Amino acid sequence: MEIDFLAPLSQDLLDQIKNLDQHSLGAKTLFHSERSGLPDLENVHVAIFGVKDNRRAVRKSETPEFSQLRRNFYRLFPGNWRVNIADLGDVEAGATVDDTYFAVQQIVESLIKKDILPVILGGSQDLIYAQYRAYDKLDQMVNLVNIDSKFDLGDADKAITSESYVGKIVVDQPYNLFNYSALGYQTYFNSQEEIELMERLFFEAYRLGEVTADIAAMEPVFRNANLVGMDLNAIDSGSMNSAYFNSPNGFNGREICALARYAGISDKVSSFGVYEYQNNLGDLANTLVAQIIWYFVEGVNYRTNENTISAKKEFIRYQVPIEDEVLVFFKSPVSGRWWIEIPFLDHVNTKLKRHTLLPCTEEDYLEACNQVIPERWYKAKRKNEV
Incomplete structure (x- = not known):
């Protein structure tokens, strides 16, 4: 120190x-x-x-x-x-x-x-x-x-x-x-x-x-x-x-x-x-x-330490077809919290690997089921493309 x-x-x-x-x-x-x-x-x-x-x-x-x-x-x-x-x-x-x-x-x-x-x-x-x-x-x-x-x-x-x-x-x-x-x-x-x-x-x-x-x-x-x-x-x-x-x-x-x-x-x-x-x-x-x-x-x-590989293996996976995409959601069986997968491109800086799951809400999942793309997912994907 x-x-x-x-x-x-x-x-x-x-x-x-x-x-x-x-x-x-x-x-x-x-x-x-x-x-x-x-x-x-x-x-x-x-x-x-x-x-x-x-x-x-x-x-x-x-x-x-x-x-x-x-x-x-x-x-x-x-x-x-x-x-x-x-x-x-x-x-x-x-x-x-x-x-x-x-x-x-x-x-x-x-x-x-x-x-x-x-x-x-x-x-x-x-x-x-x-x-x-x-x-x-x-x-x-x-x-x-x-x-x-x-x-x-x-x-x-x-x-x-x-x-x-x-x-x-x-x-x-x-x-x-x-x-x-x-x-x-x-x-x-x-x-x-x-x-x-x-x-x-x-x-x-x-x-x-x-x-x-x-x-x-x-x-x-x-x-x-x-x-x-x-x-x-x-x-x-x-x-x-x-x-x-x-x-x-x-x-x-x-x-x-x-x-x-x-x-x-x-x-x-x-x-x-x-x-x-x-x-x-x-x-x-x-x-x-x-x-x-x-x-x-x-x-x-009260952290639940869900940002680990072992914790993520227990997540429940949901796939939602929307437009020309298939959005992949994950739900923790422990906390009930939700994430959505961001499809990062291969050429992107490897520092970004730990950002492949974007936290979201259950409402984001429900809206996606109604064919509405979550805005946070869209912005994260666009940031990866530019």
Whole structure:
């Protein structure tokens, strides 16, 4: 582990956590302290760390400090979990933002290689770029899900900001991105040019109303994700009770926690970031963010490990003739979840092999039986052909 990049938690904070209830999360978490150093990560499943850098935020604010958030999180009680948690402390802002990116990239990559799931507390949302770059050496194409009111595509020829980083992810080498899914976008925050660009790139975009009308329909989107980022600005200002988050529309507390749980329960998701945290948040907002992290860990605990070869051998296979295609669906007898097979072409980069099954819903199967091709299947197939 890159210990040089990580500053320990303050002793004052650790003393406060030590005085929490003996059954709380604080009593069951391993901490990076100045006295003991980094904890042993041998049996750790989830590792939390903060990133104190927001220099590329569009809206300037103080450097984030996560003590209050940690106090609110560690006072919560775990469920009947088998998940072991470690808090690795914080990445201090580097001499340059690129130095911060490098530190985050190295830490996330190292944790993923250890089969430990990093939970990143940000800082401005451009840090997703560093989170994504951690997959450069992992020999796989990746799917990014972003819970945000904006697409954050931006101009790839200009410098990265907290609202302009996805374009860089798309064009910068090495090319790892297979799919980008934006959940909860609000049309009036995004230009028609960006909306049309999302269509041309065969990316997925789900409007806020579409997501809130059927939260459960978003589960397959997360099931196909490798990394997930969440902009706290996607939450409505009433739920955050903060002047900084000034949009009257957005996800409420229950909805955002449900999305976090879907991210956690996905067997594929190997990193999760919560961004745009602010120091001036009150106790209500800090409690909500703490509960978002709690629900993500709850989801991790209930993973079914269906993304294995042995598990897939037990899937029930269904064939549906439609137009000039035969769509092949699979259903898990354990969880009841559905997948659809994507016919990748032989010449495609071998990194794509693990994406041959696309998560879907039972409704997708039923619509296919009525001769309606699922839109997600169509976009994935077209992405493979171009």
